[in-house]
Amino acid sequence: MRLKCKKDYFCGMRKMYTVLVMILVVLSSCQPEFTKEEQAQLEQALSKAGGNKVELEKALEQAPEAHRKAVWFLIANMPERDLTSLTADFILENTKVAYQAREQFAWCKSLPDSLFFNDVLPYVSLNERRDNWRQDFLDRFTPLVADCANGFDVVDSVTQNINEVVKVEYNTKRRKADQSPYESMEQGMASCTGLSVLLTDALRAVGIPARIAGTPLWTNMRGNHSWVEVYLDGEWYFTEYYPDELNKSWFLADAGKADPENPIHGIYATSFKKTDLSYPCVWDESIEYIPAVNVTDRYIRLYQEQVMNTALEADELMVDFVVYKNEDTAKGDNRVSDRVEVWQGDKNIDFGYSPSTIDDLNKFLKFKLKKNSDYTIRYADGKGGQLEEKIKTGEKAELVKLYQESL
Structure with a gap:
């Protein structure tokens, strides 16, 4: 009799356990989908x-x-x-x-949701017409990436072949700057913004996080430009419709001289997720609904790294520059971000922006100059005027400290 009771006891416990599991399943299914x-x-x-x-x-x-x-x-x-x-x-x-x-x-499957949602999933980059391009582009570009081993191979294959796939060339006679993919393909032409929209959509179609980047105005005042950024192995790289290698292009020297203190000369990248910034659309300045992130500092860093990694000629040396308000503030490392121009005679041979007080202490504005040569350095005094300082380079790399005020 005792054995039967024991058996009944365990049967009852098993039933209770089953009921509890079912209740938990029901309760979990009733939890709200969103926070x-x-x-x-x-x-x-x-x-x-x-x-x-x-x-x-x-x-x-x-x-x-x-x-x-x-x-x-x-x-x-x-x-x-x-x-x-x-x-x-x-x-x-x-x-x-x-x-x-x-x-x-595989390169897309491994992405976190945050990156997939913001830089692969979106159907649009800027204010272009909303085309239903995704299935078409997946079909068009999958053959190009089917044998790719990783995201770097995918970006290389797409950028090298997109022109042949979509039959669109650079041409400023296009109808408008902010063309959608099919508007550009219908005309067979687009300017840098339309080409960037095309490339961004092609890359997203095959699972590569991509976004548009650009500047409303270069600091040399030669106009604006748009290009594409891709996220690979934990960092953003830039590329273009007519590509060089990743993080290499004709415009890096211009982007590297962007002014971090002046929004019109900054570098921005698009975001679908809302941010505190709006992407500057030079073709329609009234548009303020395109989220953006400021990536100016990254392009300055990339350019400075390029300068550092470029081999010096026998008669060249690297000169570092930093600007302070005055000699007193230099003691506290109160640096000033200032436009610094290098002149030789009546020729402006280079310019850039000095690091600010929030930059790493080891960061300097770098110029490649000739050894044993005379230069005039021009920079702002912080009051709307301009200062000049004469320097003569020697045989070895050096650091030049500039001051906006005299003590």
Whole structure:
């Protein structure tokens, strides 16, 4: 009798355990999909959608569970023009094909959601027309990357062949700067912004995190430029529609002389996720809904590294420059970011911006100059005027300290 009771006891315990597991499963399925903050972001976005709210809600409801957070990300961060116009079918198709690439390509599968959501999933880069390009571009560019071993190989294959695939050339006779992929392909031409949109979309289609970067105005006042950045092995690199090697291009010397203190001369990269900055669109300065990040310092660093790594001729040396408010502030390392120009006679041979007080103490503005030569250094006095200092280089590398004020 005791054995039977013991058996009944364990049977009862097993049933109770089964019931508890079922209750836990039910409770876990009832947990909210989004955090309170995410839900608030979603509600704020939906409140701006007007009559199109039903389409956005439909996209959320019909998205497979594995894609729902991605759909939330798009809706929570898309600009108002898209909240009021994009259909559920457009959003769901874009998301489905993006996940198809994520499953298909190892370099995309390994990405964290944050990077995949912000730099692979988005259907747009700037203010261009919203084309449904993703499936078409996946089909067009997959043959180019099918045998690639890693993301570096993918970027190389796409950039080397995109011109042949889409049949678009650089031409300033294009109808407008901010062309969508198909607007450029219909004309067979685009300027740097349209070409960058094309390349960004092609790379995203095959699972490479990509975004547009550019400046509204070079510090040499020679206009603006747009290009593409790609994320590989933990860092961002730049490339172009007509590529050189990663992080190498004709424009690096100009980008490396960007002014970190002057927004119009800064370098910016796009973001789909909302930020505190707006990407500067020189073709329409009223546009303020494209999120951006300031990447000026990275381009200055890349250029300075390039200068350092370039072999010196026998008659050359490297000269470092730093600017202080006065000799007193130099003791506390209160450096000033200032435009420094190097002149020889009546010729301006180089310029750049000195490091500020928040930069590493080992960072200096570097110029490659001739040994045993006379130069005039011009820099701002911090009051709207300009100062000059004569220097004569020697045989060895040196550090030149400049002061805006005399004690």
